[in-house]
Amino acid sequence: MGKRIQANWELYLLLLLPVAYFIIFRYWPMYGVTIAFKDFTPAKGIMDSPWIGLDHFMTFFHSYNFEQIIGNTIFLSLLLLAIAFPIPIIIAIMLNQVANQKLKRFMQTSIYAPYFISTVVLIGMVFVFLSPNSGIVNTIIVALGGDPVLFMAKSEWFRPIYVFTEVWQNTGFASIIYLAALAGIDPHLHEAAVVDGASKWQRIRHIDIPGITPTIVILFILAVGNLMNIGFEKAFLMQTDINVDASEIIPTYVYKIGIQRGQYSFSAAIGLFNALINLVLLLIVNRTAKKLNGNSLF
Structure with missing residues (x-):
């Protein structure tokens, strides 16, 4: 072992960082996860805070909004998995069939560009476009004889807008992986x-398929393994007092409980549960995929 390290010390040095x-x-x-099982206070620290076991978990399970938070998180996650996951595959296959290389590069750049827009700017654009007074969407609706729609103030519009922005922003980046895989297929x-x-x-x-x-399969396993970790930033920025019944998900709830209210142990318990x-x-889907087609993470 020592000789191997000595012979390849440059590689091990690169691996060190x-x-x-x-x-x-x-x-x-x-190690900080232990506060989920304690009544943590900053003054006492992690070690000296009293141990209370699963009390925080039981408090969350019996809270009045437990079903709403879990339901919102699961429903939005499944929507993203059903809509946002297959679209990059379709886009990559379509781009791969474009014979004109200039047109292909232009289309790929156009699809990829929104990925570089920060989430804060993106949601700001959404609020401007969907404004009931001056937004372009409502301007078109009024021009067609309709009434302005308060998109950001209605719970039923939160999920469609969230999914649409997710697809628009991340499809280009995700499609690059599939384009690289398609490029590896033998042209013969x-x-x-x-x-x-x-x-x-x-x-x-x-x-191609x-x-x-x-x-x-690998990306699907990773997506399912990250199913409950919906992007906090976008959901929080889109959340209003009126649409909170549909927009309150685990990440936003953890932020409010842990950061705004200072209930660190309780929020840590929710995060650990998530x-x-x-x-x-991840384990279930990985095992299932391995049995079905032999492809898996481990």
Whole structure:
């Protein structure tokens, strides 16, 4: 072992910083999870705060808004998984079929550009576009003879707007992964299929899709394993007092309880509960995918 390290010391030196980063900023802070089982106060610290076991978890499970928060989180997560996950695959396959390289690069850049817009700016644009007084969307609605719609003040519009902005902002970035996978498919397969008289749809169905299936499976497993971790920033910025019944999800609730109200132990318990759900989902989906097609994370 020592000889191996000595022979490849440059590689181990490069590995040192990432390992140190994960140990210091990822693993060592996990010790703080113990406050979820304690009545933590900053004055006493983690060690001296009294141990109360699962009391915080039971308090959350019996809270009046438990079903609403869990329901909102799951419903929004499933919407994103059902809509936002397959769209980059479709976009990547469509872009891969564009023969004109200039047009392909222009379309790819146009789709990818929104990824660089910060979430704060994006939501600000949404509020401007959907303004009932001067927003372009309501201007078009009024011009067509309709009445202005208070989009950001109605609970039923929160999820569609959230999903739409998520698709618009992140589709370009996600599609790059699938385009890279498509680029790795042997072109001789397409040439042989063309000689055999296969149409574009047949080549997509029997060459492109099977070729990127391992990538799709891995990203799907990661998406399901991160199902309950909906982006806090976007949901919080879109949240108003009127649409809170649909926009209150676990991340926003943890922020309000932990940061605004200072209930650190209670918010840590909710966060740990959320992480455990993600872990269980990850293990289940990973095991299922491995049995079905042999592709898995581990």
